[in-house]
Amino acid sequence: MSDLHNQTEIPDSSERRDFLKLGALAATVLAPGVMLYGIANSRPPEQGASSKLRWGMLIDTTKCGNGCNTCVTACNTENGLNGKTGPQDSQWIRKVNIKNLSNGFEHDLPMMCQHCENPPCVDVCPTGASMKRADGIVLVDRHICIGCRYCMMACPYKARSFVHEPITDQNPEVPRGKGCVESCTFCVQRVDRDETPACVEACNANGQNAMIFGDLNNPESEISKALSGQASVEVRADLRLNTGVRYQGI
Amino acid sequence: MTEHVCLDKQDCKIKAFWALMALGGVFVLAAMVAFFHLEHTGHIETGMTNQIVWGLPHVFAVFLIVAASGVLNVASIGSVFGKSLYKARAPLSGMLALAMLAGGLAVLVLDLGRPDRLIIAMTHYNFKSIFAWNMIFYNGFFAIVGLYLLTLMDKKLKNYSKPMGFLAFFWRLALTTATGSIFGFLIARAGYHSALMAPMFIIMSFGYGLAVFMVVQSAMYRWNDLTVDPNIRRRMKNLLAVFVGASLYFTIVLHLTNMYVAKQWDFERFILLEGGIYTKLFWIGQILLGGIVPLILLFIPRSQASQKVCFCFMAPLLVILGGFAQMYVTIIGGQAFPLELFPGFAETSSFYDGVAHAYSPSIWEAMLGMGGIAIAFMATIIAVHALKFMPQDDLHILQGRRSSD
Numbered sequence: 001m002s003d004l005h006n007q008t009e010i011p012d013s014s015e016r017r018d019f020l021k022l023g024a025l026a027a028t029v030l031a032p033g034v035m036l037y038g039i040a041n042s043r044p045p046e047q048g049a050s051s052k053l054r055w056g057m058l059i060d061t062t063k064c065g066n067g068c069n070t071c072v073t074a075c076n077t078e079n080g081l082n083g084k085t086g087p088q089d090s091q092w093i094r095k096v097n098i099k100n101l102s103n104g105f106e107h108d109l110p111m112m113c114q115h116c117e118n119p120p121c122v123d124v125c126p127t128g129a130s131m132k133r134a135d136g137i138v139l140v141d142r143h144i145c146i147g148c149r150y151c152m153m154a155c156p157y158k159a160r161s162f163v164h165e166p167i168t169d170q171n172p173e174v175p176r177g178k179g180c181v182e183s184c185t186f187c188v189q190r191v192d193r194d195e196t197p198a199c200v201e202a203c204n205a206n207g208q209n210a211m212i213f214g215d216l217n218n219p220e221s222e223i224s225k226a227l228s229g230q231a232s233v234e235v236r237a238d239l240r241l242n243t244g245v246r247y248q249g250i
Numbered sequence: 251m252t253e254h255v256c257l258d259k260q261d262c263k264i265k266a267f268w269a270l271m272a273l274g275g276v277f278v279l280a281a282m283v284a285f286f287h288l289e290h291t292g293h294i295e296t297g298m299t300n301q302i303v304w305g306l307p308h309v310f311a312v313f314l315i316v317a318a319s320g321v322l323n324v325a326s327i328g329s330v331f332g333k334s335l336y337k338a339r340a341p342l343s344g345m346l347a348l349a350m351l352a353g354g355l356a357v358l359v360l361d362l363g364r365p366d367r368l369i370i371a372m373t374h375y376n377f378k379s380i381f382a383w384n385m386i387f388y389n390g391f392f393a394i395v396g397l398y399l400l401t402l403m404d405k406k407l408k409n410y411s412k413p414m415g416f417l418a419f420f421w422r423l424a425l426t427t428a429t430g431s432i433f434g435f436l437i438a439r440a441g442y443h444s445a446l447m448a449p450m451f452i453i454m455s456f457g458y459g460l461a462v463f464m465v466v467q468s469a470m471y472r473w474n475d476l477t478v479d480p481n482i483r484r485r486m487k488n489l490l491a492v493f494v495g496a497s498l499y500f501t502i503v504l505h506l507t508n509m510y511v512a513k514q515w516d517f518e519r520f521i522l523l524e525g526g527i528y529t530k531l532f533w534i535g536q537i538l539l540g541g542i543v544p545l546i547l548l549f550i551p552r553s554q555a556s557q558k559v560c561f562c563f564m565a566p567l568l569v570i571l572g573g574f575a576q577m578y579v580t581i582i583g584g585q586a587f588p589l590e591l592f593p594g595f596a597e598t599s600s601f602y603d604g605v606a607h608a609y610s611p612s613i614w615e616a617m618l619g620m621g622g623i624a625i626a627f628m629a630t631i632i633a634v635h636a637l638k639f640m641p642q643d644d645l646h647i648l649q650g651r652r653s654s655d
Contacts, residue, residue, distance in 0.1 A: 085600040087299035087608075096603050098595040111591070111599070120437060126381035127374040144370050147363015149303040150381050156438030158589050158601060162303060162363060165294040178292045179363030235591055239437060250592070 051134040054117075054244065055186055056216035057200070058223050058232060061109040061249035063210035069095060071110050071211065074202030078187055080171035090161035090176075092184045093199055098250070107249070110199065110211070112184035113138055113159040114235060115244030121151035121160065130181075136216075136244050137186050147179040156236045159183050186213070186244075216244065263473070267635055274628035281621020284614040285360045293363065296615050301607035302585050307361040309577045310619030313458065314354030314626060315388070315429055316451055317573065319422040320459020322347040322395065325402075326422070329415025335482055335643070340415070342470075342639045343463060344399040346630060347422075348392060350462070353626030355388055357618055380431045387425040394418050403637070426452045433580065440517035441584030446507070450500040457493035458573040461566035464490065466630065468563040470640060479643060483562050491548040494569055498541045501576075513593065520587045520606065521579065528583035531575045540572010582609055 328337030430451030
């Protein structure tokens with residue numbers, strides 16, 4: 001019996017080992033792929049951004065809390081900014097307090113890159129480092145930015161920052177570098193995996209619900225429905241830049 | 251005995267030449283130290299911020315570039331308009347143009363956030379960008395003016411000097427138009443967006459360039475124990491006065507048109523009345539010292555006996571000083587005035603919205619800027635020392651034409 005048991009056990013143990021080996025091999029080969037797929041499940045990297053989409057943001061300033069800085073903090077955390085506010089520090093999003101000069105009414109709103117359809121920063125950039133993706137997100141190609149700062153001169157929204165000193169502890173998904181210009185990317189790394197920008201997520205999590213992010217080209221999207229239902233404005237609409245960020249309540 | 255004195259004098263001049271080279275070298279060295287320091291630490295060590303993004307280096311660089319195109323005007327008047335007085339000065343004018351452009355561009359490049367990517371700036375062009383066009387114009391300027399200089403200095407190529415002179419003239423006009431447009435095309439900024447920027451930069455380049463030329467010419471003549479012929483001095487000072495007057499005219503028109511536009515009132519009040527250092531530099535530096543005083547010095551009535559006093563060194567020197575003040579007011583004053591995002595609202599934020607932006611240039615920026623002047627200075631004294639750039643005037647012809655010019 002014992003012999004029989006031993007006879008049957010030996011091939012059994014070998015098969016199990018083979019199965020485990022195969023399993024380990026498959027896990028080694030496939031796991032990174034599965035992980036990568038998880039990071040970028042909306043579209044493969046080689047596909048590129050689609051011009052069928054136009055990402056935009058709607059900010060309801062009546063819901064934006066005076067003194068609330070949640071969106072700014074979330075942006076800093078997501079993009080690896082240190083949160084300092086000296087004149088040489090980067091600020092991708094800032095809270096602006098505006099006070100009506102005729103009646104004294106005050107309220108706050110977040111201001112960042114407006115992701116214009118006709119961005120002046122892209123027009124003036126000598127090397128083409130300032131660029132607009134097919135889906136309307138305005139970015140800086142960190143590989144060819146020479147740090148001339150002409151885009152900062154041209155931006156009507158003061159949305160761009162120049163990196164004045166070496167940077168440590170970066171978020172690997174958001175490469176930044178001394179001597180280059182940078183600005184809000186709509187958290188492109190998150191958008192590409194079908195998530196909303198960090199500021200929007202944080203604003204909603206905080207219960208403010210002042211920011212909606214979505215596809216302006218899709219009439220069924222939440223942002224399109226909100227825009228078609230209420231009046232909204234572009235900041236410096238006189239410049240006719242057709243901004244991707246719109247405001248309500250100003 | 252005479253020969254001995256001359257030899258001594260020559261010896262002294264060579265020593266003086268090396269002393270000047272050493273002086274220029276010290277400033278170039280200082281600029282290199284500043285460059286490597288900033289390359290290591292980043293622009294955190296400068297006074298430039300996310301509000302004042304172009305600072306003192308740009309004041310030096312743009313002045314040198316604008317004056318470089320203007321100094322070529324002397325050659326253009328000779329080659330394009332056939333004035334023999336200026337034709338004799340064409341080589342010096344062309345050489346100065348190249349030297350100053352080299353100095354200006356060096357500052358511009360050394361101040362980049364990523365100067366190591368200069369090759370990218372030379373290989374990636376966004377043709378919608380006026381800045382990219384400027385790079386093409388700068389490089390073309392070196393090539394065209396270099397060839398033009400060859401045709402002026404090589405007798406075998408003399409026949410080509412006129413067409414090359416024409417090409418250089420039109421190229422320099424395009425270059426300064428593009429330089430002025432760097433500011434003119436900034437649609438959102440109250441201090442810049444104006445079609446007047448391009449022609450104003452051209453007329454200012456005429457003034458600054460001629461002023462630099464006159465200062466260099468005076469120094470060269472003094473170096474060689476010569477004096478500039480009174481006829482030549484008279485005509486050049488009159489031309490400088492025309493350019494200074496025209497620059498003042500454009501400045502007045504720019505501010506008057508701004509004052510007519512209600513949304514520009516705050517900016518005008520800032521520059522003309524309440525802008526602190528910018529207001530002072532505008533009125534005292536640009537208008538008074540760079541405009542009115544030189545005009546008085548150039549046109550002050552003098553008796554026949556005192557005709558020798560021409561202020562042909564002092565007046566252009568003041569024009570140059572006024573030019574730096576103008577660049578400071580234009581470049582830094584234009585940025586110091588806050589962008590208006592919400593008309594009718596007062597704005598405040600952690601990013602300094604709604605307030606006039608402060609700027610204190612650091613020593614590193616001054617070192618970089620002075621390095622640009624030093625590069626132009628050294629290139630000039632080497633060229634003048636090694637080649638024949640001293641104007642060769644035919645005074646008889648000049649006197650004969652006195653009434654016609």
